[in-house]
Amino acid sequence: MNKITSPRTKAYRFICTIILILLALMFLFPLYWIVTGAFKPGADIWSVKPVWWPSEWTMQNFENLLNKRSSPLFEITIPFSRYFTESGKNIVLFQGPTAPAAYRWLINTVFMAVAAMILTCITATFAGYALAKKRFRGRGILFGLIVCAMALPKQVILIPLLKEISFLELYDNIWAVIFPTVGWPFGVFLMKQFSESIPGEILESSRIDGASELKTFTTIVVPMVKPGIGALAIFTFINSWNDYFLQLLMLTSNANFTLPLGIATLQGETSVDMGLLMAGAALSALPIIIVFLIFQKYFTKGITMGAVKG
């Protein structure tokens, strides 16, 4: 029987592979189009014949993009000093040199993604461990609430969130994007899944040895859930980098934009200059793709752990 089915299976597999490779090329095409488009001269961009490869590689699109807007590279302000100034703005203690706004956006985006990542990892590791291993009252309800909240689209709560952020006087401040990201309960859910696998005996023996709760946590729990923290870190980094909606909602001034938001704004202004658009797309996508490729392994692990039934 095997002799009869084997050539057919082989042929089937061969056809599948061909289709798969074609599909993969289709999935790669937009990315290819961004990268080549970013370096194409205007004539290629506007050509009515297909131009599959730039006739000449030019930096013009990037120059146009960088010259479009400018802002100080960084600013250090005194928090809450706006209550004492006439303009209602914080006193700027130190201002970096004026540079193309895109550089500032890059700095903002990296700061936002890193801050969201660190805060999420810390809070979620604590909470995930408690949910998995501590038998406190009300944890069932709490966990149910977390699962339900994960299904809720952010757009549903956009107005209350905005009101709250303005109440906290964080509107148009990068922290207004960071805090709601940290509040999103996926991290807690993921870390609970990872913490489930810690054997109770080890925790028990550490307790009998007289270690405090915090000591048990730092010396036993954290090392054991390290792969989970890695997965969560890369997950949060990429998600917050690409969370265009929240950025659109919370940030309004040029100097506070993130890279995706800045690019999207340029897209609205210059809907005709496709070369510039591609340069922007390349700038916002490439850093995150590189990060993804480096930490790919953790990422896969994080995705699959989230699916294990809890």
Place this chain on the structure above:
Amino acid sequence: MANGANHKLSRTLQRREDATGYLFMLPSLIFFVGFVIIPMFICIFMSLTNANMHASKEVSFIGLQNFVKLAKDKEFLAALKNTFIIVLVSVPVVCLFSLWVASVIYNYNGFALSAFRCIFYLPVVTGSVAVTAVWKWMYDNYSGIFNIVLKETGIIEKNINWLGNSDYALWCIILILLTTSVGQPIVLYVSALGNVDQTLVEAAKVDGATDTQVFWRIKWAQMMPTTLYILVITTINSFQCFALIQLLTKGGAGTNTVMYYIYYTAFKLTEQTGHFGYANAMGVVLAIFIGLLSAVQFKLAQEK
């Protein structure tokens, strides 16, 4: 978990567990309650009022009036219909497509497997803004690659305004959404295939089952929890399709969705009295629909 799972803890021990449990939860709870739970309750409350963006206007409690108005709002009903088209098309397509891709690449060796997995994941990582930017160009009326190639090959004679024509626009958006949705399900299915009980597969093969039978009767059945999870996340993901619409069509050409309409009502219809309350009412309706749909999916998967 290992001990004391079934018998009650003594009172002092329980109190200690409560104290440490909530202390460990505290940092996370501050953010979760502050930025998710409280806004959720404010949302429900505001949906019963005629609140506005400008605080100067008077706010009053108007009961269920917003919901009554929604049921008659043609634009909202159209947006609701589009949202459901997007979900009902993309969820099964994403599920079957990723199942097929996963079952093919699962047989490959390590490098090819992770290469393909990576490629299908890339559109997710690229980010919605960069992805929409390039698709906007590809769909472009004059310089878009689709029109150029279709014209070169003689399939069409006149350029098609993909995103401006209500016959195509929604489908164009669904296509982009599909490319950005299959990455995660593929990763999940590959790992689920790896967890299938091989002894069952071997036993069935000995009994003379064909590959197709083995796949549907054994592997598919064992992957049911994964499928359920994929259904739920894809549904949520499809409901959240906002950036594509905001950046490509601004809800024009018959592509309005509830997501976008909420945003539009909240921030573009600022002159209309009670627009904040109205937008919140939409949010509540949407949350109810998502809840119902997830519940149905759970029910269906459990029956199988």
